[in-house]
Amino acid sequence: MFVALRQGRQDWVASQFLGRTERSACNGQVFRESKMSVSEAKPAPVASYSWGGFGSQNDITRYRQVFQPDQGIFSPGYPLVPPERERLRVWDFPVGYNTIYTPRAYERIGFEELRALAEHHDITRLAIETRKDQIEKLGWTIRVRRDVAPLPDASGRLAKLTEFWRRPDGERPFATWLRDLLEDLLVLDAPCLEVRRSRTQEIVGLDVVDGATIKVLIDDTGRRPQPPAPAYEQVIHGRPWKLLTADEIIYLPRNMRPHKAYGFSPCEQIVVTINIGLRRQLMQLQHFTEGNVPPGLLNAPDGWNAEQIRQFQEWFDSILAGNTANRTRLIWAPTGAKYQPFKEAPYKDEFDEWLARIVCYAFSLPPTAFTPQVNRATAQSAQETAIEEGLAPLTNWVKRLVDTVIQERMGHKDLEFVWSDVWPSNAKDLAAILDTYVKDGIYSLNEARNVLGLPGIVGGDRPLQQITTRQ
DSSP: OHHHHHHHHHHHHHHHHHOEEEEEEETTEEEEEEEEOTTTOOOOOGGGOOTTSTTSTTOGGGGHHHHOGGGOTTSOOOOOOOSSOOOOOSSOOOTTGGGOOSTTTTSSSOHHHHHHHHHHOHHHHHHHHHHHHHHHTOOEEEEEOTTSOOOTTHHHHHHHHHHHHHSTTSSSOHHHHHHHHHHHHHHTSOOEEEEEEOTTSOEEEEEEEOGGGEEEOOOTTSSOOOTTSOOEEEEETTEEEEEEOTTTEEEOOSSOOTTOSSOOOHHHHTHHHHHHHHHHHHHHHHHHHTOOOOSEEEEOOTTOOHHHHHHHHHHHHHHHTTOTTGGGSOOOOOTTOEEEEOOOOOSSOHHHHHHHHHHHHHTTOOGGGTSOOOOHHHHHHHHHHHHHHHHHHHHHHHHHHHHIIIIIISOOTTEEEEESOOOOSOHHHHHHHHHHHHHTTSSOHHHHHHHTTOOOOTTTTSOHHHHHHHO
């Protein structure tokens, strides 16, 4: 920069005494050549500095016809040329980002706060568990990809992979293992797996790692460092614990943003709503535990002193406290005693329903369980839409994860993971689909009956056309 400024000043001084001949070219064409007088000479603009000195191939003034044609006073002007050559950064990260080893140190809310909110707000926790239940009930299989030619020994490798994914960590079934992983996905959007290998570098297990302990590292462009450089760092009890490469763990957030290093979970998207819901729950709990508003108040007759009121209170409590039978009987009170009932605030109102709707919308779940019932057909349609729309992204994420392990980590390019029974929940729609599949020969009768959970019939393994022709 200083070299360019010095060069610009030298040009300006020379023009004061000798004049200057300007030559401007764009795409090889000369636009103007003029002799400037001493009075017309001006200092070179700051934007004209460049790498390698004035007049080099990186001089921005080469593009004068683009940015400042004919030096118009209302032109946009030259862009400032960076003082140094730099590589493109994918986001504007803070200086010294890797030195602050606390995960999510630059985020407005940390992992522990997200977990506390998700664990203590009832509706949010129910939404998370419902999504995990919906994923758990789905069946899956490993098959040969239909878009590539299968490699030799595909059947043997299929059996081996299927056995591996039945217990990915070597201990728990796939459904239990997946629920553990989905917890960090839905709450933190920081699912993490450790890749365990044998001495021959064969993958023997995928252990779920607490995503809250993983600090994401970046290189000088904001990207994830590639092996052998470490890309992650585990932090235990506030202490840097272990540097990890992208080959050692699988870190796969679902909802990334271009200006952040961490994912954006559904819980974080509605963190204010969850906070309000928690305080609403606490207020309702205190109403039943610490509240002092009784159903009503009995006014004593005129002239009673404090001692008389105390004695009457003790007698009244002795015959009614804990005695549900006597509470339904009519009790005579002294002359002048009056009862004043209190009107309590409603335990649930439209505001509670609004909070429930926001939480359910964040997880793509129908709010029908927390709101008044509307038209049955409308409610059922909304429920099916919410389930399918919210379930598809999660099932696709699981497929991407498993396919990445199978095809890239294990080297089986011709195999893939698929969900085997993703069917609509509506019985009418399911029947229409199965009917079409059977008529078109896609499914046999026994395959359709298997989807419905019914036993097979004799001859039901043949296509429907063969059965009809034979009859």
